[in-house]
Amino acid sequence: MAERSRIKKLEVMVSDVKVEAPDTVTLSLFTGNDKLTYEPGNFLTIAPQQFAALERWVEYLQDLKGKKEPPRAYSLASSPDEKYIAITVKEERYTSGSTPYPPLLSPILALRTPPGTKMVVTGFTGPYKLTDEIRKQNDHIVHICAGSGIVPSFSIIKYDLRMNEGSKHTLVYSNKKREDVIFHDDFAQLECEFPDRFNVIHTLTREGDAFDYNDKIRQGRISRNLLSEAIPHPDSTAVFVCGPDHLPWQKKAAREKGEELPPSFLQSTLGFIDELGIPKERITKESYG
Ligand SMILES: Cc1cc2nc3c(=O)[nH]c(=O)nc-3n(C[C@H](O)[C@H](O)[C@H](O)COP(=O)(O)OP(=O)(O)OC[C@H]3O[C@@H](n4cnc5c(N)ncnc54)[C@H](O)[C@@H]3O)c2cc1C
Incomplete structure (x- = not known):
């Protein structure tokens, strides 16, 4: 993709809302005649100040935090060959006693x-992208994602499978429960369309022992063993990792209490990949924390 992405403000209208999981929706955004230039894996940002329903909340939180609420980033779930742009948003929860x-x-x-809601988005940018260089230097691209961290890899995988004949992708995707899996049917469809080039392994951490696990749906967290199975040839594999990491406030709170945080998804995954001998130059990562 030769043309560079340019960042600009776009007025968009929500044209469709698709429920992906109990707390997650995909919003398709109609952009009128604006020419869109973006790469799979890019994100846009949305300023909370623009929503009338949030006006008092924004002012109140800004007073409490003593600073302006920044725009929030959302990866594009769509790919450049699709008619509409889309974002997939998972509701962040408030946990009494733990969330500030x-x-x-x-x-x-x-x-x-x-549908019909209008908003202004700013896009598109981001370093989470499959470059020609990565493609040339590797036979296999492995994506390791958790929760809504799947969104930019979804865009990259579907676009690359459709546009680049030689590419081969494996996805290892971790969620708490089966109902939390975003894009389950889209990935199953891509596996049918590209059986020799795409493989998905799901892992579920909170379904319990009674769940009907199999080769495609494993129990527990992503482990070193699972990654060594997904990455049989570390010398010619590039890895994309996207999911939760510790937020700055979580690190600060732990420091103040003298506690150590358990490794985040991103930390433990990067540790396993390092043990498998994948050098930093072949790792692309994005944190949603
Ligand atoms: C590059 C990128 C891409 C992303 N893509 C997606 C995506 O595709 N889909 C998706 O669902 N999410 C995505 N995210 C996450 C998204 O940007 C938001 O962080 C998320 O939606 C939560 O926003 P919020 O306004 O609901 O919560 P916030 O209001 O931001 O609160 C989130 C948490 O931070 C705490 N917090 C907030 N401000 C402070 C403060 N000043 N001090 C201490 N604690 C604080 C809150 O208590 C809460 O626990 C992405 C993030 C990045 C960086």
Whole structure:
């Protein structure tokens, strides 16, 4: 893709809302005649100040935090060959006694944004992308994702499978429960369309022992063993990792209490990949924390 992405403000209208999981929706965004230039894996940003329903919340949280609420980033779930751009938003939850403030923007986007809603988005940018160089130097691309961290890899995988005949992708995707799996049917469809070039392995951490696990749906967290199975040839594999990491406030709170945080998804995954001998130059990562 020769043309560079340019960042600009776009007025968009929600044209479709698809429920992906109990707390997650995909919003298709109609952009009129604006020419869109983006790469799979890019994100856009949305300023919470623009929503009338959030006006008092924004002012209140800004007073409490003593700073302006920044725009929130959302990866594009769509790919450049598709008609509409789309974002997939998972509602962030408030946990009494542990979350410092109620999450601001994701609840309204995930639960209360019907078709016809207008908003301004700014895009597109981001370093999470499959470059020609990565493609040339590797035979196999392995994506390791958790929760809504799947969104940019979804865009990259479907676009690359459709546009580049030689490419081969494996996805290892971790969720708590089966109902939390975003894009399950889209990935199953891509596996049918590209049986020799695409393989998905799901892992579920909270379904319990009674669940009907199999080769495609494993129990527990992503482990070193699972990754060594997904990456049989570390010398010619590039890895994309996207999912939760510790937020700055979580690190600060732990420091103040003198506690050590358990490794985040991103930390433990990067540790396993390092043990498998994949050098940093072949790892692309994005944190949603
Ligand atoms: C590059 C990128 C791409 C992303 N793509 C997606 C995507 O595709 N889909 C998706 O669902 N999400 C995505 N995210 C996450 C998204 O940007 C938001 O962080 C998420 O939706 C939560 O926003 P919120 O306004 O609901 O919550 P926030 O209001 O941001 O709150 C989130 C948490 O941070 C705490 N917090 C907020 N401010 C402070 C503060 N000043 N001090 C201490 N604690 C604080 C809150 O208490 C809460 O626990 C992405 C993030 C990045 C960086």
